Amino acid sequence: MAKQGDIEEQNFEEISVPINRLHFYPQNPRREPMADEDAIRAALCADEGVINLAKHLSANGLNPLDRIAVIAHPKLPQHFVVVEGNRRLCALQLLRDPERAPSASAKKIFAKLQNDGTPVSTTIAAVYFGKAETARTWMSVKHEGEQGGIGTVEWDATQKTRFNRQGTTSQVRPKNPNMQSLALLDYAEAKGLLNTEERGKIAITTITRYLSNPNVRAALALLTAEDLTTDADPQQFDAAMRRFLLDAIPTGDPNVIPPVSSRTTSSERKAYAEKLRQDGIAPTERGAPPYEPTPKVEETPEPNKTTVAKKRGKRSPDLRPYVVRTDFRDVSGDPALSRMVIEGKKLRADDFVFSANYIVRAILERVVNLYAKRNGIGVSRDLEKLITACARHAESRTQPAPRAIVQVMNKTASNQHASHAPDTLGAGVHGGIIPSAKDIRRNWDTLQPVFEWLSTN
Known part of the structure; x- marks a missing residue:
């Protein structure tokens, strides 16, 4: 063990100290100054959760992430005052000698813990400081809050819950409610x-x-x-x-x-x-086998299957029977849009070309208006102007929309001859043209990335 006089004021050293040479710190900030050690012990047992701490120590030992801090005792040679860790000292003392507990009930508890738990070592690892003032910097880091990142940063409710989900601890505790x-x-x-x-x-x-x-x-x-x-x-x-x-x-x-x-x-x-x-938000289509939804993770194709996968992707728009692709997820929370998407996934474009064309036009108008309303862009009866306004807004965000999304929006609004433009889709609605099922499916495939981005931003 290091000699007390060998350590300079600004230094500290890790040492091993006999527990029976440790004493409570009279100026502990947890309470008013108190010199009598029996009184300190009684106060710690009554107000500081020492019994629960002792139960944990009895089962698990001392926390390896947290050392006690000591200084030299002012009167007793080779004795030390604990400036950090008084609760632990109290618990260890009473686990070693239950008769020092302040009440009969406490004596019974500590006697049982002594009998059932792990025996307490006669020595304890500590950090020795030349003077109490030297330890104050580190005590402040531990006890005076985050201090802009200098001190201990407490976990918030989400972080505590995430930690609990990663596994169990040795402590018996109720299930995290979050x-x-x-x-x-x-x-x-x-x-x-x-x-x-x-x-x-x-x-x-x-x-x-x-x-x-x-x-x-x-x-x-x-x-x-x-x-x-x-x-x-x-x-x-x-x-x-x-x-x-x-x-x-x-x-x-x-x-x-x-x-x-x-x-x-x-x-x-x-x-x-x-x-x-x-409002029609609560799910009504129930009765599926119970499952726990998880985000879909795209599988990375094997090298020798990449070409095949690409060919399948190119053929799928013309081969699928329905207007709305099954991988499209409406997350807007809007009941009208949700209903249109559900019906679009059941509507056969080859059999109902006018209805299929109409639903693409209706979903386009609904998605754009919801985005405009949600982002304070305003409303307009001119869908082309509203799409242009939404495209400008999407491009100017802190995290702007992908360039491909903005390009499709601008083309939809400005090119009246594009098959997915409002005027062209509207001509089909009003009977000016007879759309083909192939074009309807391709229009949907062109617009789906736009719908997905607008619905989630």
């Missing part, structure tokens, strides 16, 4: 129902408050209170979740409370669930 909410937020972001900026505005505890209500879970087609297991149509499930999460984003106006807010009662949350049903 587990289902984190699963939903992770799924929504990965699936594109929310972007990162939108997710950052949502309080996970608010989502938990609503998902803990069985009426809300029923309206959202969640079958359990643990995860995202559902029996709903995947598209309707995604649309309902997007609407629910968007409703939880603060408006930015302190006087306007969003539809999903922490400042609600149980009856108000029940009313919200009913409104989801009335």
Whole structure:
């Protein structure tokens, strides 16, 4: 062990100290100054959770990520004062000698822990400082908050929940209540129902408050209170979740409370669930075998199959029977758009060319208007002008739309002869031309990336 006088004031050293040579720090910030060690021990047991700490130490030992800090005792040679770690010192003392506990009930508890748990070592690893002032820098880092990143950065509710999902600990604790909410937020972001900026505005505890209500879970087609297991149509499930999460984003106006807010009662949350049903947001196509939705991960084709995969992609627009491709997911949360997409996936273009053409035109108009409304662009009866305005807005965002998306939007708005332009689609609606099923499917394939981007931004 290092000699006490060998350490300069600005240095510290790791040492091993006998527990029976350690003493409490009279000026501990946790309480008013107190010199009597028995009184300090009683206060720690009564107010500082020492018994629970002792139970954990008895089962697991000392935390290897956290050392106690000591200075030389001012009067007793080769003895030390613990400036950091008084709760641990108290727990260790009483695990070694339960008779020093301040009450009869505490003595019984520590005696049982001593008998059942891991024996306490006679020595403890510590960091020795020449003076208490030298240790203050590190005590401040540990106890005085984040300090702009200098101190310990506490986990927020989302981070704690994510840690809990990664595995168990030796501590017996209740299930983290935010587990289902984190699963939903992770799924929504990965699936594109929310972007990162939108997710950052949502309080996970608010989502938990609503998902803990069985009426809300029923309206959202969640079958359990643990995860995202559902029996709903995947598209309707995604649309309902997007609407629910968007409703939880603060408006930015302190006087306007969003539809999903922490400042609600149980009856108000029940009313919200009913409104989801009335608005046609709650999934209605139920009865599928229960499954837990996960974001679709694109598989990387094997090298010798790349050419084959590309050929299949080129043939698919002309071969599929339906207007709307099955891989299209409407995440707008808009009931009218959701209904159109569902019907579009069942509408055979070869058999109903006018209806198929009309639904492409109607979805185009609805998606553009929803984007314009959501982003404060305004409304216009002239769809071409509105598409142009949306294209400019999409291009000027902090994270602008891909160039290919903007190009399709500009061509749709400006080239009246393009088969996917509003005028051309409208001519088919009004009987001016007879569209072909092949063109209808190709128009959809041209516009789908635009629909997907506009619906998620």
